[in-house]
Amino acid sequence: MDEVQLKGWLYKMESGDQEAFQVIYEYTCKDIYKTVVFLVGSQNEDVDDIVNEVYIQMWKSVTNYDINRSFRFWLHGLVVKRVQDWRRKSWRRFRIFEKKKMYEQDCSYVMHEDILHKETSNELVEIVQRLSYKHREVIIMRYFHEYSMEEIAALLQIPIGTVKSRLHTALKRLRAEMEHMPDIREGEVNGF
Numbered sequence: 001m002d003e004v005q006l007k008g009w010l011y012k013m014e015s016g017d018q019e020a021f022q023v024i025y026e027y028t029c030k031d032i033y034k035t036v037v038f039l040v041g042s043q044n045e046d047v048d049d050i051v052n053e054v055y056i057q058m059w060k061s062v063t064n065y066d067i068n069r070s071f072r073f074w075l076h077g078l079v080v081k082r083v084q085d086w087r088r089k090s091w092r093r094f095r096i097f098e099k100k101k102m103y104e105q106d107c108s109y110v111m112h113e114d115i116l117h118k119e120t121s122n123e124l125v126e127i128v129q130r131l132s133y134k135h136r137e138v139i140i141m142r143y144f145h146e147y148s149m150e151e152i153a154a155l156l157q158i159p160i161g162t163v164k165s166r167l168h169t170a171l172k173r174l175r176a177e178m179e180h181m182p183d184i185r186e187g188e189v190n191g192f
């Protein structure tokens with residue numbers, strides 16, 4: 001679907017057309033699901049709830065969408081906000097228990113093949129998911145969604161220097177982890 005067709009469906013959805021919502025959902029759901037899985041982990045039972053909340057928020061706030069901006073970028077902004085809300089709620093509910101569980105959790109995530117990007121190896125996904133949320137977030141936005149550093153800063157509402165710092169630290173940690181795994185090529189870190 002090209003941008004012109006997408007904008008046509010967005011206009012229809014803005015006026016309450018449920019068929020338009022369904023078309024946009026089907027066009028974007030795999031990408032949104034992948035992003036949420038990468039941000040919260042594939043074994044988290046809240047993934048479907050977060051994805052549903054993203055689409056509920058999209059339906060409610062489509063009238064606020066600026067048609068001159070990238071829809072994909074706007075939708076990823078909703079994903080980031082929903083994941084941040086989920087993390088805040090989880091932290092409030094389980095404070096110490098969740099923190100302890102996160103560090104003790106086995107990082108051998110099992111993902112369905114359709115969730116993984118074609119060029120991304122399972123080992124690299126596991127390594128990325130072991131990063132802290134803040135580092136994982138910038139890696140995914142930069143290399144999975146190919147946003148510029150300026151776009152990431154705007155999306156996450158943080159200074160560009162913070163984006164650069166987090167990205168540098170994340171890449172450094174990925175490279176260090178990959179040194180212990182001889183079957184992953186270093187080029188995949190920069191081509192993630």
